[in-house]
Structures are given as C-alpha cells and as structure tokens.
Amino acid sequence: MKVLQVAAEVFPLVKTGGLADVVGALPQALAAVGADVRLLLPGLPAILAGIETPSLVCELGPMFGAGRVRLLRGMLAPALPVYVVDAPYLYDRPGNPYLAADGAEWADNLQRFALLGWVAAHVAAGELDPGWQPDVLHAHDWHAALACAYVAARPVRSVATVFTVHNLAFHGLFSPTDFFLLGLPSRFMAPSALEFHGQFSFIKAGLKFASRITTVSPTYAQEIRTPELGSGLDGVIRARGNHVSGILNGVDPEVWSPASDAQIAAHFSAADLGGKAQCKAALQQALGLTVDAGAPLFTIVSRLTSQKGLDLVLDALPDLLHQGAQFAVQGSGDAVLEHAFRQAMAQHPGRVAVRLGYDENFAHQMIAGADAMLVPSRFEPCGLTQLYALRYGTVPVVRRVGGLADTVVDASDDHLRQDRATGFVFGPATADALGRAMQRAVVAFRQPTLWQQLMRRGMAQNFSWEPVAQQYLALYHEAVVTL
Template sequence: MKILQVAAEIFPLVKTGGLADVVGALPQALIAEGADVRLVLPGLPAILAGLEQSAVVCEIGAAFGAARVTLRRGVVKGSGVPAYVVDAPYLYKRPGNPYQAPDNSEWPDNAQRFALLGWVAAHIAAGELDPDWQADVLHAHDWHAAMACAYVSAHPASTAATVFTVHNLAYQGLFDPGDFPLLGLPSRFMMPASLEFHGQLSFMKAGLKYAQRVTTVSPTYAAEIATPEFGCGLDGVIRARGRDVSGILNGVDDDIWNPSDDPVIAAPYAASSLAGKAVCKAALQRALGLRVEPGTPLFGVVSRLTSQKGLDLVLAALPNLLAQGAQLAVQGSGDLPLEAAFSAAAAAHPGMVAVRLGYDEAFAHEMVAGCDAMLVPSRFEPCGLTQMYALRYGTVPVVRHVGGLVDTVVDAGGDADGAAAPNPLATGFMFGPALPAALSVALERTVAAYRQPEVWAALQQRGMAQNFSWATAARQYLAMYQGLNPNWGQGPRAGSPTPTAPTAKSGGASRLPA
C-alpha cells in the first residue's frame, strides 16, 4: 500500500509542537508494518538541510506567487523516510517558525504557502509529478495540509483515497475570502457547504469536508469536537460526518523517549530500578537554581504557555502548592502575560520556583526525567504527549479530565489526607472543572501520595508499564486505509491532464474542473 503523508513540520528538523513528533514517528511505524510511505513537506530551510540524497523530481515553475517551484525527493536525515520537499524559496525561505515571523505575527501569504503544499501533494498522489510513484492514500495532517483533500476532490483523475487528521481544531487556517481566487479551485468550493466559514476561507474545513475519513489524535477528542463546547464552531460539520470521524491515539517513540538509555539525562533508570531518577532530580534542581532537597516534591510544566494549556490555573494554585512544601519548574514559551507571570513567581520564590523560557528539546528530557510530577491542566487537549512522556519516565501526571488525557491517565482516587484507598490501576491524578480550586485538590492528593513512598513507587511503576506504542496506532491507521480504496494500484484515468499550478497573477490557472 502506497501512502503519502502531508505535513508542515517533522521532528527533529522543524518542531513547534506535538504534530512534528507524530509526523516524525508515524511514517516509520507504518513502514515497519510493510507500507510504502512517503512524505510531502514544505521547503523550509531546516527541512531542505535535513533532506539527504536530494534530487530534483521536476520543475513546477511559477506557482502560488512564487516565481520558481522545484519538487525534490530524498530521505529525512536520521529516519531514512522517503520525502518530497516543495522547494519554493520565495514562500518558505524565511526566519521564524513555519507559520509565523520572528515577532509572532502570521505570514500574510500563509494561504498561498500552504495551498501550494496541498496542491503539490494532490498531484503527487495522482502520479502526475513523479511518474514512478502514485499514492493509494493521501493522509493530510492539520489545517496546513488540509487543502490537499480539496485538490484531490477537484482532480478529474485522482484515485487516491483521503484521510485528514485534526491535531488541534482551535487552529483552523482562516483567511480573507479575497484569497480564494489564488487557490485555483472552481467557484463552487467557496460556498457555505464547502470552504466558506462565517465569511472567511477555512483550510481546516477543506479537510473536514473533503477527506473520506477524518481522524483525531485520541478517541475522546473525536467525541468532544462534535459538541458545541469543543467544536470551535465546526461541530455541526463534524456531526454531519457521523461515523467517518474517529480517534486514533498517538504513540510514543521509544527510541527517543526511554529513560533506560536516554543520552541527555543525568542517569539512566528503569521501573525495576528507580535510583537514577533521584540523580536526575538533583541535577535538574541544580540546573534551575532550586534547593536540592530529595524529599521535596518537584512539579513540572513543559508546555506552550497559553490559556488552552490551563497554565493560568497553575499560577492561581501556586500559593497552595508552595504552602505544601512543593517546588515548581517550568519550561516553555507563549503568551507574554503568562511568561511574565511565571517569571515574577520565580523571582518572588527563589529556590522554590524556577522558569526557563523558550523550548529546548534536550532540556525537555531533563525536565521529564527530573520532576516527580508533571502538570497538564489543559482546558482542552486533543491528545497530549507530555503526559505520555511523563508516564514513560516514572513522572506522575496531574491532568484535567479532558481529551486525550482521559485516554492515557487513570486517576488515583483517594483524598488530600491520603486516607482513602487509591485506585489499584492508577497512573496519575485527574481533576474536572477548569478551576484553580479543583486543580488545588488534585495537587493536594498528589502531595499526599508522594509522602507515602510505597504508594508513589506503585504509581510510577504502573505508569512506566503503559504501552503507548506507535505500532498499535500504525495498525489502526492501516486498517482504516485498507477499507477506503478498492482500486489499489490503478493509475489515473485516461486523459489525465498535465497539472498547471495557480500563479499569483492568474489565480485560477490550474487545470481543475470548473
């Protein structure tokens, strides 16, 4: 089975969040199950630099505002996964992250930048840009790749089945409707039943409407986004898809996240021998300027600092946490008011609160290994990888009862006094309402359990025994793919046109059906 995965970022070349981890791991897991997998990625500087054995597949020419677009093929450095890279310097050779300038402003031509990615993917899938390969399934990840599903739908000859995965419905790729003529699609695509969304152009809706199957990154989130509370205005569209929407839980790459042979952390350890974790804790306390106190519970946050992640709740609950004699370590960046508030808390409580602004992949490993407990109090959470990494490292997660957190953490029960019997299957602590008081109760229960070494060790060991294998997720995706397309291996229908991409001037010059 030939599968084309389309995404805007990939670990370790470009990463802004969990999407990159998924794109870095899922193709390898699918290949291990026997699939023929290739990637389509934008030609960001780091991606071009990480493309080994690079060769030109074809010259596309002027497209989507770029004077020159070249399609390259090679393998991703470190993983060996085959990849096509859309080399368009005018659109992709920029500082900042894939979506924003260094000042955190959105690039004004993002519609063209990511429409090009989807257009190229659709024509690769149809076998028109690389005559030696065409896809049975095109799998687009999040709004950045969603237009690929619309372009496949508009293509007169494509036989590729389409899957679209929602990684975070809150980020939808909304653009001015005046950008629509730049996409080269028939006018019927800019209707309320298509890409129009409350007077805007929605890339997310392209995936939701035109993919044959829609997945999310956890089963609970798949159910949540069909409700007004979590649907971000698209719940009606999602409900209309019915059983076409499902959730497949993300996995953890054991080659990268494994405390027994992690080269970054201060000492290796395993569930059968946790002594190395105490070494990691002491090293982290020293690195952050915290008091090196083995018996003090150390809570961690490794996250984007945004309201979605519930980190304002952490700030509100912090006085109660410190009153219990606990420490807090934070790594992340995001909203400036939250960055300032955590920095102020660190200044007000030296030795007990520490903050490292920015994201550093290696230091994230040190945080997960060195903390006793990891806070993930999200208001909504499509899957969450931090809590799964924490479980893998014997770091007990404290999470909100929402999204993928529900699918990965079993609440310990008990009470703040440690008197009630804990859940014998527990792996962490959970709270319900997104309120500081609810989080505070969960933190009190966590500290109470920490004060009981046998209870705490059992929590750690059960967490480390959890199996979040990418092989499991890959088999679920393969079962979905196999049910989609009865025409595996068939080429494009006779008379398939040579694709011509839209340019900035021509707008609708693409040879797509009117």
C-alpha cells in the same frame, strides 16, 4: 499499501509542538508494519538542510507567487523517502513554519500552504513522480488540509484521503477576496465547502472532503462534535458521522526512554528507580532550585497559553508551595503568562523556576527529573507530555479532557487497590479543582511505597507506535475500499 503523508513540520528537523513528533514517528511505524510510505514537506531551511541525498523530481515553474518551484526527493533518516517542495520565495525565511520572529503570521501563509496542498494532490494523482502513486493521501492539520479539496476538485477521484485534526482551534482562515489565489472552482467558496462565516477555512477542506477524518484521541473525536469544543465546526463534524474517529498517538521508544536517554543525568527503569533521584537533583541544580529530595517537584513543559490551563496553575501555586513543593516551567507564549511566571520566580527564589523558550534536550531533563507533571488543559486533543512523563516515572496531574482522559488513570481508592492508577485526574477547569488534585499528589508523594506504585504502573503502560500504525492501516484500507 502506498501512503503519502503531508505535513508542515517533522521532528527532529522542525518542531513547534506535538504535530512534529507524530509526523516524525508515524511514517516510520507504518513502514515497519509493511506500508510503502513517503512524506511531503515544505522546503523550510531546516528541512532542506536535513534531507539526505536530495535529487530533482521535476520543475514546476512559477506558481502561488513564487517565481520558481521545484519538487525534490531525498531521505529522512533512517530510511524514509521524503518529497520536499522547494520554493525559496515562500519558505526560505527565519521564524517558525507559521510565524515570523516577531510572532506575527506570515502574510502569505495562504500561498505557502496552498502550494503544499496542491503539490500533494498532484503527487497523489501520479502526475509529478510517475514512478510512484499512493493509494492514500494522509494530510495533517490545516496546513495540509487543502490537499483534500484539490483531490476532490478533480473530475476523477483516484486516491483516498485521510485528514487528521491535531488541534481544531487552528482553522487557517483567510479573506474571501483571496480565494482566487487557490485555483479552485468557485463552487468551493460556499458554506457546503470552504466558506466559514464570511471567510474561507483550510481545515474545513479536510473536514468536508477527506474520505476519513481522525483525531489524535478517541475522547477528542467525541468532544469536537459538541458546540463547546467544536470551534464552530461541530455541525460539519457531526454530519460526517462514523467517518470521524480517534486514534491515540504513540511514543517513540528510541527517543523517549529513561533507560537510554542521552540527555538525562542518570539512567533508570521501573526495575531500578535509583537514577531518578539523580535526575531530580541535577534538574534542581540546573534550575537554581534548592536541592531537596524531600520536596515534591512539579513541572510543566508546554506552550504558555490559556488553552493549557496555565492561569489555573498560577492561581493554585501559592497553596502548592505552602505544602512544601517546588515548581518549574519551560515554555513560551502569552506575554502575560510569561510575566506572571517570572514574578512568581522572583517572589519564591529556590522554590519556583522558569525557563522561557523551548529547548528539546532540556525538556527531557525536565520530564526525567520531575516528580509530577502538570497538564491542566482546558482542552487537549491528545497531549504527548503526559505520555512522556509516564515513560519516565513522572506522575501526571491532568484534567479529564481529550487524550488526557484516555491515557491517565486516576489514583482513586479503587484504582489503587486494582493497581491501575497512573496519576491524578480532575474535572472542572478551576484553580480549586487543580489545587485539590495537586494536594492529593503531595500526600501520595509523602508515602514512598504508594508513590513508587504509581511510578511503576505508569512506566508499564504501552503507548508504542506499532498498534497505532495497525489502526491507521485498517482505516486506510477502509477508505480505499469505499472510494
């Protein structure tokens, strides 16, 4: 099975969230189970710098506003072939893949990601690199979704397409006056295709035209069929019926392992938890918190947005601190949330710590050193933070939604008796519900035998990529057979 994976970011070269982790791990996992996988990425500066032995595949000339476009091929360590769209006018700029340094979207994002989709479709057709043609084109999120429309626009469809929704909240919406820039037939600017409430939507290209659609957890695949979480596209998704499914993300054990992680203060395992206390003390010291083994330390590593339920945390924080707990957050995002967390730190020195911005290495220290990890999201397609937390014996406190519901087993009396519990799960998106879950966690923390039971059961969970890759392979075969 030959598979072309298409995305805008990849760990460790460019990362804004969980998408990069998935794109960094899934192709490698697919290759490990026998697939012939290649990855297609935009030529962002960090990607061009990180690809080994790049060589020219073809010159594409001027297109999508760029005077010169080339397709390169190289290797992403350890052994993944990668195509890179080299278009300096569109990609050689500071900021992240989608936003300028001031937080504003790049004005030419339409052209930047239309080019990515156009190249993907033509690689998939065997036209740009005749020596290799995939059976399946797998596009990730709205940035790559237009590839599915370009494939569908061809008179003869020669490749199956799979589209993965990592977060339906981001559509990739653009003005209808710019539709001509895509080079698609005019019939695609219709409600039955890309049109969306007077604009056109990149993500709708994947939802309408992909052979199969996946989300990154089974529960999220059901939630996006509803008006509450369908972001206005629930009708489109329901219409696809059983062509929409959920496959839970995995965790790369080479990157996330407390027994070998070079970023943390001490190594530990489920059999020997001793190093966990050293990691906690080192984290407290690094954050300026009072070094106190007896204070339960709750942490968050997240984008600071309303989606992540962080306003609920702020409302519930005084009660948590009153119970003798400590709290730390790392992330950036909404200016109001950033300011509110800074105020909380100023009001509670030694008890609350805030690190604005994202530091991948320190995220490992936050996860390894915490006692509990908060993920109180209003919606969460999969969530990787709680999976990393489980690996490190850090007990998750999560809302019963999306992938959080699929991966954390609540510490109810029954689940504790059955030794199935791995964390604390709450329902309503309210500060009261979150507060009660955190209080349960504090009470459990005061019982060392019970807390270690939760830690060890969480560390025993298997979220490896191998079974995930097998599920994707089965889906690819299904899509190819029904092409």
